[in-house]
Amino acid sequence: MALTTIRQWKHVFKLDPDKPISDDALDALCLSGTDAIVIGGSSGVTFDNTVDLMSRVRRYEVSCVLEVSGLHAIAPGFDLYLIPVVLNADSVDWVIGQHHQAVKEYGSFVPWESVAAEAYVILNPDCTAGRLTGASSGLSAKDVAAYAKLAERLYRFPVFYMEYSGMFGDMDMVRRARGELKEARLFYGGGINSEERAREALEAGADTIVVGNVIYESLEKALATVNAVKMG
Template identity: 25%
Template sequence: MKRVSNLLKSLSKNRRKGLAWLIDPEKTNSVPQFSWLKESPLDLILVGGSGLVASVFEEAIQSLKPLAGEIPICIFPGSHLQLSPNADAILFMSLISGRNPEFLISQQVKAAPQVAEMGLEVLPTGYLLVNGGELLSVHSVSQTLPLSNGDIDLVRATALAGKFLGMRYFYLDAGSGARVPVSPSIIAEVKRSVNCPLIVGGGLNSPEKVRAAYEAGADLVVIGNAIEKDPGFLAEVLDVKQSYNFIEY
């Protein structure tokens, strides 16, 4: 059952907007406290983190599953150790913005046999780190530098290369805790060039920034632990999403 791919394709095709929450179990106080998840209008839950070990990751997935209800849980892997048969899907990502073979292909080779055995829905995803020059934890772990918000031509060429290599989904990420998100001009150019479902995250810590990402062409916006710090933030962002989709919750 291709729940997540159908979701992303539907958002892109129908020009609707989706919202995902990225949960890093290392940065949350307690997964079981999220009893409100089942009733929320979130479209997707992503689980992952750059430093998670396998046991912590699996425990988080198992704890989230009964809380998520009908909301799909998708793996946002930081390494080949972050896999679980209890998830619904996996963003099978290649870090195409960097040149470190470990995250271009090596981690994927290590994960592939287990992913096949688990029967996870697989989403071939081109992952691009793009920001205003900040070096964050994701850059340290991946041993790569982000592409610049100011270098539209290079970002566009990188995304196109991913498309020509067969990637069907794209994720533009400024990095967790980024002060400056991916610029609207970058989002718009990548969306125009690849014409594929586009996910955007990192640094989207205000309704204004979320709206700017949607306006530029993001199909699915990802917000992080700002929800836990300020539960009211989720309501604000959902209002932004609602204004594009014209539906009532």
């Protein structure tokens, strides 16, 4: 079920439980036509603020998805659970360590049919997630293309996620990664703060555009990205 759903996504909004959002703004996002609302963040995420945001999103028909960033924030009730595996992290903890611990503690409760792993490559080492995971910097297009090939052909990940978090990325690098993928869904996140940038990422080969920071900077610009992707 999880993979079938993910393959239909072209646009998702990503909300941070640690950032306040008004009811009116949330209403606009959930009714915008986006394919999913993904809840997750790299700092300040707790069980309480995750469940609170989920309960607010759950009033709408849009898919409500948890991107698991830590054991403390795992909560039941989501439609899907995305599990990041940071391929360019400097510690095995972000590749399999925390995942092993989660399964050891909660394995009997995991709704496996609603779980999908994401092969993450963090390309902005200065972002919070980059600092937290010690993501290697200075990756070349060849490096990223190799990660894409490994993710799909060796590890069989359903999602390859290029995360630039906070900055607009190198679209040539996106094209190189796209060229290595035949089945995995290419997610792109980072710096999508206008219709033009959403279209650029889509034209470069991203299957799914993830829009996050601009939600808290300009709701109008965030909403405009939906039509840009859907009509593109």
